[in-house]
Amino acid sequence: MEIKWLHLKSFRNYQDQEVDFRPGLTILQGENGQGKTNILEGIYYLLTGKSYRVHREQELARWGENEFHLYGDFIVQRRKLRLESHYQDKRKIIKINQIPCRKLSEYVGTINVVFFSPDDLVMVKGGPAERRRFLDLHIAQHHSKHIQLLNAYNKVLQQKNALLKQGQGGSKSQIAQIELWNEQILRIGSEIIRNRWEFTGLLSRKGQEIYGQISSGKEELTMDYHALGKNNLEEALAAFPKLLAEKMSLEMERKMVLIGPHRDDILFKLNERSARLYGSQGQQRSIVLSTKLAELEVIRQEKGDYPLLLLDDVLSELDRFRRDYLLDYTKSLQQTIMTMTSAETLTQRASLLLKVEKGQIGRIE
Numbered sequence: 001m002e003i004k005w006l007h008l009k010s011f012r013n014y015q016d017q018e019v020d021f022r023p024g025l026t027i028l029q030g031e032n033g034q035g036k037t038n039i040l041e042g043i044y045y046l047l048t049g050k051s052y053r054v055h056r057e058q059e060l061a062r063w064g065e066n067e068f069h070l071y072g073d074f075i076v077q078r079r080k081l082r083l084e085s086h087y088q089d090k091r092k093i094i095k096i097n098q099i100p101c102r103k104l105s106e107y108v109g110t111i112n113v114v115f116f117s118p119d120d121l122v123m124v125k126g127g128p129a130e131r132r133r134f135l136d137l138h139i140a141q142h143h144s145k146h147i148q149l150l151n152a153y154n155k156v157l158q159q160k161n162a163l164l165k166q167g168q169g170g171s172k173s174q175i176a177q178i179e180l181w182n183e184q185i186l187r188i189g190s191e192i193i194r195n196r197w198e199f200t201g202l203l204s205r206k207g208q209e210i211y212g213q214i215s216s217g218k219e220e221l222t223m224d225y226h227a228l229g230k231n232n233l234e235e236a237l238a239a240f241p242k243l244l245a246e247k248m249s250l251e252m253e254r255k256m257v258l259i260g261p262h263r264d265d266i267l268f269k270l271n272e273r274s275a276r277l278y279g280s281q282g283q284q285r286s287i288v289l290s291t292k293l294a295e296l297e298v299i300r301q302e303k304g305d306y307p308l309l310l311l312d313d314v315l316s317e318l319d320r321f322r323r324d325y326l327l328d329y330t331k332s333l334q335q336t337i338m339t340m341t342s343a344e345t346l347t348q349r350a351s352l353l354l355k356v357e358k359g360q361i362g363r364i365e
């Protein structure tokens with residue numbers, strides 16, 4: 001998968017900017033705060049319909065503007081695709097080859113992308129919500145139904161939470177309504193758990209292999225999806241209805257939904273010990289690197305093509321061995337776009353070197 005051309009209009013600090021890309025490694029070089037990350041964000045938004053930095057579209061519009069427009073030409077399985085994403089009149093409009101898409105799920109996953117930045121360390125160090133978000137974003141890229149499941153689940157969650165909040169404590173009608181919501185939580189939640197479980201398994205196998213290579217086999221990495229507090233899928237799904245019934249009075253007392261995949265987690269372990277609690281900063285970075293590269297491999301297995309890799313200033317955070325490992329890895333990919341403040345040592349490796357300065361992009365010959 002490859003991007004050939006990008007056009008940003010009123011997006012972040014770009015007024016009207018076109019960029020032509022090439023296969024291989026592209027380096028976006030520039031001082032801090034010039035707009036390098038904004039280019040990666042534009043590509044990511046175009047491909048996923050989401051920003052990894054903000055939740056509100058308005059923040060992506062150039063200051064003083066209320067709209068933005070993104071266009072990109074991509075190649076996937078030798079097919080050329082034009083993607084467009086418009087934010088206008090507080091609405092999002094997405095088009096593939098000029099045909100509007102009604103839902104995000106019709107569009108996401110058409111072309112896959114893996115984004116990697118130093119902030120991804122939260123995957124290991126942060127809370128469970130960060131890890132669930134990573135899993136869901138990934139799964140959504142190749143199972144568009146997962147987006148629909150998450151949307152449906154979140155609606156049910158909101159409704160059940162609202163009901164628990166207004167509840168006067170266990171009237172017959174309140175219990176009957178909770179039971180109705182529980183049926184939905186069980187049905188939709190089980191599918192979400194199954195998807196996340198399967199994906200974690202795929203990721204874990206690849207991640208373990210890659211971690212072995214970058215740590216010279218010193219430690220073993222494992223990733224376990226914990227559903228409803230259990231690390232066995234069938235046990236978790238079998239216990240789900242019972243847990244919902246058993247915890248109903250506690251949910252009424254606390255006035256919040258306590259049972260369901262919105263509280264699940266993935267545990268990263270090194271030699272059976274929690275990497276979040278005991279891993280060094282370097283080991284945690286290696287876990288993120290292995291997980292991201294594993295994600296590339298899982299997508300290739302499923303789609304037959306490597307996704308586009310976007311690297312936001314990650315080299316400065318890695319030691320020389322891991323930096324070289326990552327750079328060598330990119331040679332087998334169709335296209336990698338990377339930002340850095342100084343590209344001197346890498347000019348030989350790049351197929352395209354671009355200079356970013358105050359929201360303007362130029363070629364470095």
Ligand SMILES: Nc1ncnc2c1ncn2[C@@H]1O[C@H](COP(=O)(O)OP(=O)(O)OP(=O)(O)O)[C@@H](O)[C@H]1O
Nearest residue numbers: 012013032033034035036037038059060061062063
């Ligand atoms: N909505 C916006 N409208 C206009 N300018 C914006 C907007 N959002 C961010 N900026 C500007 O974009 C610039 C930051 O761009 P970006 O994050 O791409 O920097 P960068 O080149 O990746 O820098 P660094 O190396 O520090 O990460 C800042 O100058 C910021 O003021």
